Amino acid sequence: MSGRNGAAPLYPGEKPVGPPGARTPVALLETRLGYGRYAPTGDAVRFTLNGREIEARADETILQAAAREGVEIPHLCYMEGMRPDGNCRACMVEVEGERVLVASCSRRPMPGMNVRTDSDRALHSQRMVLELLVNDAPQPPNLDTELGHWAARLGVSAGRFPMRPQPAPDLSHPGMQVHLEACIQCTRCVRACREVQVNDVIGYANRGNAAKIVFDFDDPMGESTCVGCGECVQACPTGALLPSLSLLAR
Amino acid sequence: MSTGKRKRGGAFAGAGLRPAPKGRQIDAAALAQVQALLGERPRRPDLLIEYLHLLQDHNGHLPVAQLNALAFELRLTPAEVYEVATFYHHFDVVKEGDAPPPPITVRVCDSIACHVAGADALLDALRDALGSSVRVQPAPCVGRCDAAPVTVVGNNAVEHATVGSVSAAVRERRIEPVLPRYTDLDAYRASGGYRILAECVSGARSADDVIAQVDASGLRGLGGAGFPVARKWQFVRGTPEPRCVAINADEGEPGTFKDRYCLESDPHRVLEGALLAAWAVGASVVVIYLRDEYAAVRTILEREIAALLGDPPCALPSIHLRRGAGAYICGEETSLLESAEGKRGEPRLRPPFPAQAGIFGWPTLVQNVETAYWLRTVLESGPDAFREKGQRGRTGQRYFSVSGRVARPGVYLAGNGVSIRELIELAGGMADGHELYAFLPGGASGGILPASLADEPLDFDVLAQYGCFIGSAAIVILSQHDSVKDAAHNLMRFFAHESCGKCTPCRVGTAKSEILMREQQWNLPVLQDLAQVMNDASICGLGQAAPNPFRSVLRFFPQELQS
Numbered sequence: 001m002s003g004r005n006g007a008a009p010l011y012p013g014e015k016p017v018g019p020p021g022a023r024t025p026v027a028l029l030e031t032r033l034g035y036g037r038y039a040p041t042g043d044a045v046r047f048t049l050n051g052r053e054i055e056a057r058a059d060e061t062i063l064q065a066a067a068r069e070g071v072e073i074p075h076l077c078y079m080e081g082m083r084p085d086g087n088c089r090a091c092m093v094e095v096e097g098e099r100v101l102v103a104s105c106s107r108r109p110m111p112g113m114n115v116r117t118d119s120d121r122a123l124h125s126q127r128m129v130l131e132l133l134v135n136d137a138p139q140p141p142n143l144d145t146e147l148g149h150w151a152a153r154l155g156v157s158a159g160r161f162p163m164r165p166q167p168a169p170d171l172s173h174p175g176m177q178v179h180l181e182a183c184i185q186c187t188r189c190v191r192a193c194r195e196v197q198v199n200d201v202i203g204y205a206n207r208g209n210a211a212k213i214v215f216d217f218d219d220p221m222g223e224s225t226c227v228g229c230g231e232c233v234q235a236c237p238t239g240a241l242l243p244s245l246s247l248l249a250r
Numbered sequence: 251m252s253t254g255k256r257k258r259g260g261a262f263a264g265a266g267l268r269p270a271p272k273g274r275q276i277d278a279a280a281l282a283q284v285q286a287l288l289g290e291r292p293r294r295p296d297l298l299i300e301y302l303h304l305l306q307d308h309n310g311h312l313p314v315a316q317l318n319a320l321a322f323e324l325r326l327t328p329a330e331v332y333e334v335a336t337f338y339h340h341f342d343v344v345k346e347g348d349a350p351p352p353p354i355t356v357r358v359c360d361s362i363a364c365h366v367a368g369a370d371a372l373l374d375a376l377r378d379a380l381g382s383s384v385r386v387q388p389a390p391c392v393g394r395c396d397a398a399p400v401t402v403v404g405n406n407a408v409e410h411a412t413v414g415s416v417s418a419a420v421r422e423r424r425i426e427p428v429l430p431r432y433t434d435l436d437a438y439r440a441s442g443g444y445r446i447l448a449e450c451v452s453g454a455r456s457a458d459d460v461i462a463q464v465d466a467s468g469l470r471g472l473g474g475a476g477f478p479v480a481r482k483w484q485f486v487r488g489t490p491e492p493r494c495v496a497i498n499a500d501e502g503e504p505g506t507f508k509d510r511y512c513l514e515s516d517p518h519r520v521l522e523g524a525l526l527a528a529w530a531v532g533a534s535v536v537v538i539y540l541r542d543e544y545a546a547v548r549t550i551l552e553r554e555i556a557a558l559l560g561d562p563p564c565a566l567p568s569i570h571l572r573r574g575a576g577a578y579i580c581g582e583e584t585s586l587l588e589s590a591e592g593k594r595g596e597p598r599l600r601p602p603f604p605a606q607a608g609i610f611g612w613p614t615l616v617q618n619v620e621t622a623y624w625l626r627t628v629l630e631s632g633p634d635a636f637r638e639k640g641q642r643g644r645t646g647q648r649y650f651s652v653s654g655r656v657a658r659p660g661v662y663l664a665g666n667g668v669s670i671r672e673l674i675e676l677a678g679g680m681a682d683g684h685e686l687y688a689f690l691p692g693g694a695s696g697g698i699l700p701a702s703l704a705d706e707p708l709d710f711d712v713l714a715q716y717g718c719f720i721g722s723a724a725i726v727i728l729s730q731h732d733s734v735k736d737a738a739h740n741l742m743r744f745f746a747h748e749s750c751g752k753c754t755p756c757r758v759g760t761a762k763s764e765i766l767m768r769e770q771q772w773n774l775p776v777l778q779d780l781a782q783v784m785n786d787a788s789i790c791g792l793g794q795a796a797p798n799p800f801r802s803v804l805r806f807f808p809q810e811l812q813s
Contacts, residue, residue, distance in 0.1 A: 086599045087753050087754070089787040089789075092787045100785070100787070100794060101786045101787050103599065103789075107601075121786060124782060125755070125786050125787040128755070128779055128782070128783035129755065129787065132754055132759065132762070133754060133758070136758070161776070162762065162766070184754070185754075185757065194329075200327040200330065201273075201328075202329060203327075203328075203329030203330060203333035204333050204594070204751075205333045205336040206337070207336070207337050207749070207750055208746060208747065208748070208760075209746065209749070209757055209758065211750075211751030211752075214332060214333070216274060216332065217314050217317065217328050217329075217332045218332065218345075224272070225271075225273030225327075
């Protein structure tokens with residue numbers, strides 16, 4: 001079964017959907033976000049980062065330009081090479097003149113923009129997001145994961161909030177394990193499965209605090225249409241998706 | 251091929267071959283059912299939610315075998331269908347071996363106006379009285395706060411609900427919506443309706459003139475944000491074609507029911523406004539996104555749009571009515587765009603704004619129902635007449651939804667700048683035995699203010715100094731018999747229930763806050779930290795506004811925090 005990729009009409013009389021040449025969901029997202037093949041080209045952009053004037057390429061986000069300049073911004077749902085989704089909100093920065101904070105993974109600098117990654121307000125949100133996520137993760141946090149790394153880096157730990165109910169692990173697949181008790185709903189696995197490998201087995205189901213990663217119709221991974229490519233394991237920043245112990249032991 | 255789970259062993263085991271591809275296989279019977287239901291309808295992925303309604307209405311639930319078949323028909327994957335079906339409250343996905351829900355669902359509104367009218371006790375009593383053959387659920391605001399408490403039996407809204415009236419509706423199987431009397435196409439035309447639209451389309455009025463008039467009237471978006479209408483039109487007008495107009499009829503803000511009032515009394519006035527906006531910005535597509543709770547409005551619009559297309563006053567753009575499925579978040583403009591594309595109603599990050607890239611990436615003008623409603627008035631009586639309706643130095647007029655502890659809750663027309671005290675007078679004064687203690691100026695999101703501010707003029711921007719906003723002008727009046735602390739908890743419960751789950755501050759923040767606010771003694775430092783991250787770092791207005799009621803308690807009602 002393929003994804004939403006039919007460029008030609010499927011049925012006689014079907015009307016085309018979306019702008020010409022942009023019918024796949026990924027292409028639609030790229031059009032909207034000005035990302036991938038729709039990324040802007042042109043002159044470098046000069047803007048101010050933490051009081052220092054720096055230059056960014058036209059297609060760079062604040063987070064990418066900052067990283068090149070050696071300014072570290074926490075991030076979890078963003079992964080180099082993948083479409084930024086801006087959902088985890090760990091990379092929030094303060095932009096002068098804007099009412100709320102800005103996700104630096106998903107925003108391109110504008111000429112003259114004044115950005116602070118280290119203001120009290122930005123740091124408060126970065127820390128709180130990490131604290132909320134670590135609070136609901138298995139304890140102690142695994143420092144080998146990106147979540148554990150950033151929590152340690154920002155000096156946050158669990159305990160101030162009631163913990164969410166935790167699901168049981170899914171060990172149905174011979175090659176991979178699913179530990180949603182460590183999941184932070186960043187949807188990197190969804191993008192890995194849907195947009196990188198175009199397998200489209202993983203989805204993000206339910207709503208609110210009950211939202212969860214699922215395979216097909218919330219089936220056990222081993223009984224789903226998963227082909228076992230492992231892209232989701234590569235993408236997971238928390239160890240919610242892991243290689244099986246039997247593979248590790250080899 | 252039957253319900254295809256992968257089978258180990260069997261005839262192929264020795265050869266190491268699979269009897270079938272991995273995962274569920276398409277069930278032939280389910281596929282035939284789905285194909286029969288879809289008929290000749292186009293197999294377009296953006297119509298997924300419409301087709302899920304088709305299956306849900308037919309079965310009373312969504313069997314997974316049919317969802318798999320629907321995915322096959324629409325060339326979607328199982329995950330893409332499942333994640334959408336489980337996002338919306340009005341869909342019930344049932345897996346093999348699980349019991350389907352009872353045929354009748356009774357939804358008991360437990361949002362703020364119904365809450366103070368005793369919804370919790372009604373919910374418990376209905377659960378006892380109706381037994382297990384009926385599903386009784388608490389539900390977020392159904393937009394009938396003037397008749398609280400409200401219960402919806404199937405699609406039939408029972409106003410001023412009692413155990414007796416709801417039980418009778420269930421017993422007599424009264425589950426269809428009751429249509430109100432409204433102005434139909436003939437009556438609307440007879441009163442001069444669609445004359446202005448025809449003048450515009452024929453060239454008797456120019457777009458520049460119309461936009462200048464709307465600008466001079468001071469008309470602002472009445473969905474909540476209050477963005478000047480003419481300025482938004484100018485943005486969209488300058489964008490590449492094709493363009494789209496989306497009418498936001500997903501009114502879900504607790505306490506708000508004025509859009510329903512507009513659509514149930516004078517639907518063509520809204521349609522003409524939508525078509526005027528489409529003409530002014532040069533849009534070829536009009537999408538009306540209607541919340542599923544307004545079943546009567548859906549019937550009215552289906553009927554009246556068909557009548558209009560059957561006898562058009564002039565050349566019309568294509569008009570599409572989209573049915574929501576129980577999600578407050580879809581009233582947020584970018585979530586609405588996602589939902590109108592047949593997806594989960596999750597907000598998009600801005601920029602790009604809908605005016606740059608909206609439905610299918612097309613530049614889209616998103617306009618509230620009431621904003622469209624006033625356009626004919628503005629163009630007919632002129633911008634000055636509309637401006638002069640304002641009071642105390644403010645301009646223009648709008649509908650206020652007034653509910654809670656007043657004698658005659660309802661929709662009241664008043665000039666901007668009107669005060670709460672004047673609105674209470676319009677609504678017949680306070681209810682017997684109640685004195686004004688507090689009020690919500692803008693539904694769940696707008697914060698809560700004390701009686702001492704009842705003489706402040708109400709308009710956009712003026713309440714910002716109190717950390718509040720008027721939003722959709724949903725006025726809920728609380729009295730000395732109500733606790734603002736309890737109201738704040740009720741509102742946080744609403745936000746936690748309606749959070750889409752996309753961003754961390756809102757998904758986790760509302761859930762944790764709701765649990766912490768159940769406590770007799772609030773843990774203020776922790777709750778304040780949560781309030782700040784929700785306000786600063788959430789993607790959309792839901793999470794950003796969720797802490798407003800909590801912050802109002804701290805600022806204006808500190809006496810309630812001392813136990």
